[in-house]
Amino acid sequence: MEPVLLRARGVPNSRHIDTYLAAGGYEGLKKALTMDPEAVTKEVLDSELRGRGGAGFPTGRKWTFVPKEHPGPKYLICNADESEPGTFKDREIIEYDPHLLIEGIAIASYAIRANTAYIYIRGEFVRWARILETAIAEARQRDILGASVMGSNYRLDVWVHRGAGAYICGEETSLIESLEGKRGFPRLKPPFPAVVGVFGKPTVVNNVETLACVPSILTRGAAWFASIGRPRNTGPKLYCVSGHVRRPGVYELPMGVTFREIIEEHCGGIRDGHTLKAFFPGGSSAPVMTPDQIDVKADFDACAEAGSMLGSGGVIVLDDSVDMVEAAANLAHFYAHESCGQCTPCREGSDWAMDILDRILEGHGRPEDPATLLRICQYASQGMTICPLGDAFALPISSIVKKFPYEFERHIAAATPRPPKKLPVLPWAGPRPGFDGQ
Amino acid sequence: MPKVTIDGTVVEVPAGTNLIEAARQAGVAIPYFCYHPYLSIVGQCRICMVEIEGAPRLAIACATPVTDGMVVRSETSARVKEARDAVMEFLLANHPLDCPVCDQAGECLLQDHSFTEGRDTTHMVETRRTFPGLERRLLGPHIVQNQNRCIHCSRCIRFTQEISETAALTYKSRGNHAFIDTFDGQPFTDPFSACTADVCPVGALTIREFRFRKRAWKLRSTPSVCPGCSIGCNLWIDHHERTVYRFTPRENPAVNATWLCDFGRFLAESLNETHCLHPLHRVEGQLHRVSWGEAMRALALDVSAARTLRVVASANLSNETLFLARELFVRHLKGELVVPVHPGEPRRMKNGKGEWLYSRDAHPNSEGARRLGLELVDGERLARFLYGAADLTVILDPTAHPYLSTAEALQLLRVSPTLSLARTNHPTAEVASWLLPVASLASDEGTFTSSGGHVQRFQPAFSPAGEARPAWQILQLLARAMGVSALDLDSPAAVFAAMATKEKGFSGLEWERLGGGSPSTYREHQHVG
Numbered sequence: 001m002e003p004v005l006l007r008a009r010g011v012p013n014s015r016h017i018d019t020y021l022a023a024g025g026y027e028g029l030k031k032a033l034t035m036d037p038e039a040v041t042k043e044v045l046d047s048e049l050r051g052r053g054g055a056g057f058p059t060g061r062k063w064t065f066v067p068k069e070h071p072g073p074k075y076l077i078c079n080a081d082e083s084e085p086g087t088f089k090d091r092e093i094i095e096y097d098p099h100l101l102i103e104g105i106a107i108a109s110y111a112i113r114a115n116t117a118y119i120y121i122r123g124e125f126v127r128w129a130r131i132l133e134t135a136i137a138e139a140r141q142r143d144i145l146g147a148s149v150m151g152s153n154y155r156l157d158v159w160v161h162r163g164a165g166a167y168i169c170g171e172e173t174s175l176i177e178s179l180e181g182k183r184g185f186p187r188l189k190p191p192f193p194a195v196v197g198v199f200g201k202p203t204v205v206n207n208v209e210t211l212a213c214v215p216s217i218l219t220r221g222a223a224w225f226a227s228i229g230r231p232r233n234t235g236p237k238l239y240c241v242s243g244h245v246r247r248p249g250v251y252e253l254p255m256g257v258t259f260r261e262i263i264e265e266h267c268g269g270i271r272d273g274h275t276l277k278a279f280f281p282g283g284s285s286a287p288v289m290t291p292d293q294i295d296v297k298a299d300f301d302a303c304a305e306a307g308s309m310l311g312s313g314g315v316i317v318l319d320d321s322v323d324m325v326e327a328a329a330n331l332a333h334f335y336a337h338e339s340c341g342q343c344t345p346c347r348e349g350s351d352w353a354m355d356i357l358d359r360i361l362e363g364h365g366r367p368e369d370p371a372t373l374l375r376i377c378q379y380a381s382q383g384m385t386i387c388p389l390g391d392a393f394a395l396p397i398s399s400i401v402k403k404f405p406y407e408f409e410r411h412i413a414a415a416t417p418r419p420p421k422k423l424p425v426l427p428w429a430g431p432r433p434g435f436d437g438q
Numbered sequence: 439m440p441k442v443t444i445d446g447t448v449v450e451v452p453a454g455t456n457l458i459e460a461a462r463q464a465g466v467a468i469p470y471f472c473y474h475p476y477l478s479i480v481g482q483c484r485i486c487m488v489e490i491e492g493a494p495r496l497a498i499a500c501a502t503p504v505t506d507g508m509v510v511r512s513e514t515s516a517r518v519k520e521a522r523d524a525v526m527e528f529l530l531a532n533h534p535l536d537c538p539v540c541d542q543a544g545e546c547l548l549q550d551h552s553f554t555e556g557r558d559t560t561h562m563v564e565t566r567r568t569f570p571g572l573e574r575r576l577l578g579p580h581i582v583q584n585q586n587r588c589i590h591c592s593r594c595i596r597f598t599q600e601i602s603e604t605a606a607l608t609y610k611s612r613g614n615h616a617f618i619d620t621f622d623g624q625p626f627t628d629p630f631s632a633c634t635a636d637v638c639p640v641g642a643l644t645i646r647e648f649r650f651r652k653r654a655w656k657l658r659s660t661p662s663v664c665p666g667c668s669i670g671c672n673l674w675i676d677h678h679e680r681t682v683y684r685f686t687p688r689e690n691p692a693v694n695a696t697w698l699c700d701f702g703r704f705l706a707e708s709l710n711e712t713h714c715l716h717p718l719h720r721v722e723g724q725l726h727r728v729s730w731g732e733a734m735r736a737l738a739l740d741v742s743a744a745r746t747l748r749v750v751a752s753a754n755l756s757n758e759t760l761f762l763a764r765e766l767f768v769r770h771l772k773g774e775l776v777v778p779v780h781p782g783e784p785r786r787m788k789n790g791k792g793e794w795l796y797s798r799d800a801h802p803n804s805e806g807a808r809r810l811g812l813e814l815v816d817g818e819r820l821a822r823f824l825y826g827a828a829d830l831t832v833i834l835d836p837t838a839h840p841y842l843s844t845a846e847a848l849q850l851l852r853v854s855p856t857l858s859l860a861r862t863n864h865p866t867a868e869v870a871s872w873l874l875p876v877a878s879l880a881s882d883e884g885t886f887t888s889s890g891g892h893v894q895r896f897q898p899a900f901s902p903a904g905e906a907r908p909a910w911q912i913l914q915l916l917a918r919a920m921g922v923s924a925l926d927l928d929s930p931a932a933v934f935a936a937m938a939t940k941e942k943g944f945s946g947l948e949w950e951r952l953g954g955g956s957p958s959t960y961r962e963h964q965h966v967g
């Protein structure tokens with residue numbers, strides 16, 4: 001397949017607007033502006049484009065949820081928070097083709113009649129925030145953004161907003177809170193952002209890759225887009241492969257290639273002398289899959305059928321050198337650190353699971369630990385929490401416990417009881433400052 | 439109105455009611471920690487899980503509005519029980535089990551739920567998370583924080599954001615290590631700071647003044663009204679063995695929702711100050727103890743002998759006392775009566791609709807005095823009133839106005855005989871020829887009219903100290919001694935009934951219906967939230 005999203009990778013000076021325009025850039029936007037916003041939405045709906053941010057929600061559907069008759073402003077937010085472990089595709093698009101993203105943002109904003117769009121970018125992405133700022137300035141200079149988009153009477157302003165480096169701010173409602181200048185706490189849903197979003201106004205949140213798919217849907221047509229992959233799982237997809245493969249990296253492939261193709265053909269297989277032990281198909285929040293599932297198609301529905309999810313398309317490959325308990329502990333550390341702390345099950349559960357896994361690794365596992373882990377995971381997921389971070393930590397950890405029970409057994413069989421903790425005897429240091437002794 | 443079935447009971451509730459409130463009406467108690475009827479809904483604690491027929495997943499009752507025909511299972515669902523059990527286990531994973539030394543014990547939502555539903559085992563064997571340095575921290579002048587006990591319900595944060603509007607409190611840090619702190623790191627000096635301890639479902643925030651003074655279950659509560667200003671917030675007097683330990687807010691959506699300002703709340707202990715315990719009579723410069731009988735006989739003579747009689751009443755007195763004073767001293771004895779009013783500090787309170795109410799003055803019953811047609815005076819006019827000559831001055835409340843404790847006022851009072859009612863030591867005692875011990879609000883009964891026009895009843899918590907008597911009763915005894923049988927009314931209820939027939943401002947009101955509720959132990963009404 002000729003690349004669509006990574007077309008500009010390797011092209012000299014690919015970020016510059018002239019390079020983009022010379023390659024037929026902004027034609028999609030030009031076409032969209034001649035159409036009704038509803039017709040643009042219809043085109044995206046027909047393409048069966050599904051969100052690349054993790055949930056795989058049909059993008060066109062999401063746009064139709066914005067109340068058309070809403071009198072006040074509406075907003076589009078591009079989610080460039082990309083902090084899912086094992087995911088590094090959005091950065092690649094911004095690095096080589098920022099105008100592709102801006103064009104996608106402009107078309108999507110037009111479709112939902114938003115006059116302001118925000119790009120919420122992960123705080124650590126300083127370089128990529130600058131690239132976007134430059135690209136937006138170029139587009140504004142050429143009247144592609146601003147008071148009159150490409151000579152039409154449609155106005156669009158795009159702003160880059162840098163986050164402060166919290167994973168949870170990738171979750172759309174938490175992102176909105178953060179954009180409003182508040183603490184990144186996910187909101188209770190309903191209402192959904194398409195109805196009550198940023199500043200209380202209808203808002204669509206879409207991932208970078210999702211929006212980058214939009215220009216080509218307009219230039220080449222929904223039918224072309226839908227012809228890639230299979231029904232409900234269409235279009236080009238960026239797979240970010242990391243871990244123990246020979247050639248990790250971002251690969252643009254038609255949706256629905258198998259994991260075998262990705263791992264063995266494109267990435268050159270597992271590193272020498274090792275065999276595949278497990279892989280996460282869609283970032284660290286997806287339940288782990290085992291070598292017998294390697295022929296599963298890497299698309300939304302096939303992954304779901306296999307008991308996992310395509311998520312963000314971040315394929316993390318683990319070979320036989322990996323201790324799965326260690327992998328689980330690694331995940332637990334991440335999620336315990338990133339849980340926002342609102343919901344009891346996620347806040348307490350992630351910390352607790354981390355403590356148990358650490359204790360097993362320290363050689364003090366107990367026979368009941370796997371069951372306790374499963375119980376924690378069961379009650380931190382499946383609607384027990386406000387946002388899906390509960391599931392994101394619970395499902396992969398429980399999948400490891402279920403699929404690799406013998407690894408836990410091995411650790412636990414060799415375990416020694418934890419020596420009783422000696423509490424230090426603290427010297428009396430007088431009353432604490434500010435405390436009156438009551 | 440939508441009809442819902444909750445655990446088999448059908449109730450009809452207004453549209454928009456959430457399942458917790460609907461269940462309350464159906465007699466089903468759905469547990470909750472983060473939900474509070476007067477705060478926004480965040481759905482954080484997850485203990486209020488219920489099963490809704492037709493929904494694949496459990497839902498949180500606090501954030502689920504009723505819809506017609508909804509069938510909800512709470513106590514009757516095994517899935518719900520298991521989920522709540524799991525949430526309790528999560529909450530108790532790090533919550534210290536220090537109930538025996540925790541001052542919230544007895545009025546702790548977590549403890550209550552643990553007792554009714556909880557198990558006595560946990561799978562948790564790890565070292566508990568602690569917050570070194572934040573176990574006994576003075577967050578502000580009135581609030582002691584023990585972060586180890588916090589269950590992250592965010593009620594206190596929402597209180598400062600939504601009710602007191604100072605947004606003083608916030609979470610700092612993230613996840614399981616998030617803790618409560620003031621936003622700017624400065625002391626927590628919100629004028630409503632102690633309400634955060636009220637809304638705290640556990641012992642993470644406690645009130646410094648009340649900590650370790652009395653176990654919650656020993657307290658009895660009596661409905662009363664705040665004496666601090668004209669807004670008239672409803673409160674409970676929490677007391678034990680004739681000592682007042684604290685005020686806690688009593689729900690009244692029209693006045694104070696379920697809040698109290700720190701100023702009013704901490705007036706509680708001043709009710710315990712009783713320095714005057716016996717009637718005293720000054721003979722040759724010395725105060726002598728006399729009996730009530732002697733005092734009343736002598737006073738009846740003095741009062742009727744006085745050709746010019748002047749009375750300083752008070753906007754701190756109940757409607758009943760003011761009515762008796764007016765009838766006796768003005769109608770009957772043709773004396774002059776004024777009610778001094780002091781503007782005091784400006785105070786405000788948020789009612790249940792989220793509107794601010796502002797105080798007009800520093801007295802609980804200035805509106806009542808106005809409605810009884812009494813003459814309200816400021817300090818300047820009070821001075822002029824006292825400057826005129828009189829055969830006898832009656833002071834019904836020495837704390838009616840700060841002017842009464844000035845040297846100038848004392849000099850004016852020295853000129854002629856003065857009868858004063860008194861509870862605490864006050865300079866007027868030096869010049870009074872008669873001192874009659876009067877009961878505090880905690881031992882009085884009657885009604886106050888708030889500046890918003892609500893006639894609100896307060897009840898006696900315990901009998902007065904020593905020989906003290908409530909002010910209305912002193913006036914009744916005087917009327918009896920003087921043979922004014924029309925005013926010989928033997929209870930505030932009887933006075934109120936007389937007032938209701940005579941006064942426009944009170945017509946149609948019935949004593950029994952003036953609310954207040956019945957005295958109770960603290961547990962029955964704790965945490966409106």
Ligand SMILES: Cc1cc2nc3c(=O)[nH]c(=O)nc-3n(C[C@H](O)[C@H](O)[C@H](O)COP(=O)(O)O)c2cc1C
Nearest residue numbers: 051052053079081082083170171172206207210388
């Ligand atoms: C904990 C959590 C983290 C998330 N992080 C990201 C992220 O970094 N980038 C992203 O695009 N979407 C992320 N999402 C998904 C967003 O909530 C949202 O579904 C997405 O931005 C919608 O865009 P789409 O429809 O284009 O997929 C995250 C979701 C959760 C629950």
Ligand code: SF4
Nearest residue numbers: 340342343346385387
């Ligand atoms: S699930 Fe976790 S991250 Fe999401 S809102 Fe709840 S506590 Fe925060």
Ligand code: FES
Nearest residue numbers: 470483484486500
């Ligand atoms: S989640 Fe409903 S009361 Fe806390």
